Amino acid sequence: MAQQDVKIREPLLIELSTPGRRGVRFPEPDVPQADLPEDLVRSDLPLPEVSEVDVVRHYTRLSQYNHGVDINFYPLGSCTMKYNPKVNEDMARLPGFLNIHPLQPVETVQGALAVMYTLQEALKEITGMAGVSLQPAAGAHGELTGVLIIREYHRSRGDTKRNKILVPDSAHGTNPASSAMSGMRVVEIPSDKRGNIDLEKLKAECDDTLAGLMITNPNTLGLFEEHIEEVVQAVHEAGGLVYGDGANLNALLGIARFGDMGFDVVHLNLHKTFSTPHGGGGPGSGPVAVAEHLVDFLPGPVVTIVDQDEEGTPIYGFTWPEKSIGRVKAFYGHFGVMVRALTYILMLGADGLRQVAEDAVLNANYLRVLLQDTYHIPYNRLCKHEFVAEGRWPDAPGIRALDISKRLMDFGFHPPTNYFPLIVHEALMIEPTETESKATLDAFIDAMKQIAREARENPELLRKAPHNTPFGRVDEVRAARQLILTWFDWA
Numbered sequence: 001m002a003q004q005d006v007k008i009r010e011p012l013l014i015e016l017s018t019p020g021r022r023g024v025r026f027p028e029p030d031v032p033q034a035d036l037p038e039d040l041v042r043s044d045l046p047l048p049e050v051s052e053v054d055v056v057r058h059y060t061r062l063s064q065y066n067h068g069v070d071i072n073f074y075p076l077g078s079c080t081m082k083y084n085p086k087v088n089e090d091m092a093r094l095p096g097f098l099n100i101h102p103l104q105p106v107e108t109v110q111g112a113l114a115v116m117y118t119l120q121e122a123l124k125e126i127t128g129m130a131g132v133s134l135q136p137a138a139g140a141h142g143e144l145t146g147v148l149i150i151r152e153y154h155r156s157r158g159d160t161k162r163n164k165i166l167v168p169d170s171a172h173g174t175n176p177a178s179s180a181m182s183g184m185r186v187v188e189i190p191s192d193k194r195g196n197i198d199l200e201k202l203k204a205e206c207d208d209t210l211a212g213l214m215i216t217n218p219n220t221l222g223l224f225e226e227h228i229e230e231v232v233q234a235v236h237e238a239g240g241l242v243y244g245d246g247a248n249l250n251a252l253l254g255i256a257r258f259g260d261m262g263f264d265v266v267h268l269n270l271h272k273t274f275s276t277p278h279g280g281g282g283p284g285s286g287p288v289a290v291a292e293h294l295v296d297f298l299p300g301p302v303v304t305i306v307d308q309d310e311e312g313t314p315i316y317g318f319t320w321p322e323k324s325i326g327r328v329k330a331f332y333g334h335f336g337v338m339v340r341a342l343t344y345i346l347m348l349g350a351d352g353l354r355q356v357a358e359d360a361v362l363n364a365n366y367l368r369v370l371l372q373d374t375y376h377i378p379y380n381r382l383c384k385h386e387f388v389a390e391g392r393w394p395d396a397p398g399i400r401a402l403d404i405s406k407r408l409m410d411f412g413f414h415p416p417t418n419y420f421p422l423i424v425h426e427a428l429m430i431e432p433t434e435t436e437s438k439a440t441l442d443a444f445i446d447a448m449k450q451i452a453r454e455a456r457e458n459p460e461l462l463r464k465a466p467h468n469t470p471f472g473r474v475d476e477v478r479a480a481r482q483l484i485l486t487w488f489d490w491a
């Protein structure tokens with residue numbers, strides 16, 4: 001954060017050090033004392049001298065400067081910031097899960113392997129696919145894994161000139177990036193007026209260099225691809241494979257399955273749909289699910305049932321798919337996220353998962369319809385889990401999506417995603433999720449309407465927002481370029 005530009009409204013109490021103050025007292029040594037090697041000792045480090053209560057208050061105060069989904073509404077489009085039930089945390093912290101090590105012999109971690117296997121099976125059922133790898137560490141990593149699988153599939157058939165991946169302009173930003181990372185050539189396909197893939201443009205690219213199509217469905221406009229069967233058919237007829245970015249599964253859970261739509265590969269974001277805390281860099285989990293003809297290419301190892309004991313209880317182990325693309329992550333993926341996701345799935349059951357999607361879609365459409373007279377919504381049709389509005393009005397010159405977002409913080413709400421997708425000007429991408437009550441949604445609508453009035457009547461109020469937060473508006477470009485991560489000037 002570029003501190004020069006930050007208006008601090010509360011004393012930050014950063015310099016807490018008082019000479020001689022201590023938070024810990026070391027016991028008397030029970031081994032002979034020895035001097036540390038001189039080159040290891042640095043006397044120039046101004047370590048803070050603080051008591052335990054100083055430290056606790058400092059960090060508790062800092063945590064209160066943060067907005068989190070446990071504090072208030074977090075309509076951050078494309079992130080599915082739903083409330084994460086605390087029972088997931090309890091399960092992930094069970095000592096038997098918490099204290100195991102990936103190098104332990106498999107006989108000693110059968111419970112953990114059972115969790116992974118059960119989760120794999122559940123995800124197969126949820127996606128309608130034939131095989132799953134839990135290894136990828138996050139969504140974008142799942143995408144890369146999936147494209148590598150597609151590449152390997154073509155190579156294994158000697159079809160080496162297929163090096164083109166089509167990515168619609170309504171795709172998530174990671175889609176073109178991960179496709180390019182795999183060494184593929186990325187070709188963008190424009191959307192039509194209804195926010196679907198432009199079918200004619202798609203078909204024009206369906207030739208014998210086509211490796212596949214990567215499609216986010218529902219897309220980043222929050223819209224379900226209305227011609228999905230035709231899209232899949234066109235790609236398949238040209239010999240390509242269809243990759244589904246399933247990170248927006250919150251809209252489809254228990255209602256529509258990628259496998260039934262003819263997809264070949266799909267990844268899911270456990271940290272979004274299956275309610276594990278995320279943001280700030282992880283950890284996440286982006287399992288990849290594949291159709292029958294790609295099961296042999298999955299990254300290895302995969303948890304399988306290798307035997308059973310005399311009572312018929314399965315014995316789990318790791319096996320390598322025959323034509324595996326190899327490992328994509330050390331060990332087996334982010335196990336703690338898997339425990340949380342499985343807890344969520346088992347707590348809700350099939351009916352509960354379906355209800356998640358129904359309520360997520362209902363909430364998004366409730367907001368969309370009640371805001372559509374105040375905010376222009378360019379692709380305005382029945383949406384899925386989110387929708388994208390424009391944060392600008394012809395009669396409020398100079399007001400931008402950013403100003404609206406900053407002002408929302410004064411109402412205690414986290415801003416929506418800004419400036420994405422790129423095909424909407426001054427985009428405000430709003431995803432309420434299913435965990436919000438009507439009262440919260442109504443309060444958000446009131447705030448958005450008030451802000452729209454203020455944009456005309458008192459635009460300065462928006463331009464200088466936020467006003468009620470511990471920090472004022474920062475110069476975000478400078479903050480990103482001149483990152484200062486400590487309060488102390490080491491220079």
Ligand SMILES: Cc1ncc(COP(=O)(O)O)c(C=O)c1O
Pocket residue numbers: 078079138139140141172174216245247248269284285286
């Ligand atoms: C649709 C979509 N695809 C891919 C991703 C990338 O996932 P991750 O951030 O876990 O890499 C996201 C992230 O939110 C997403 O919304």
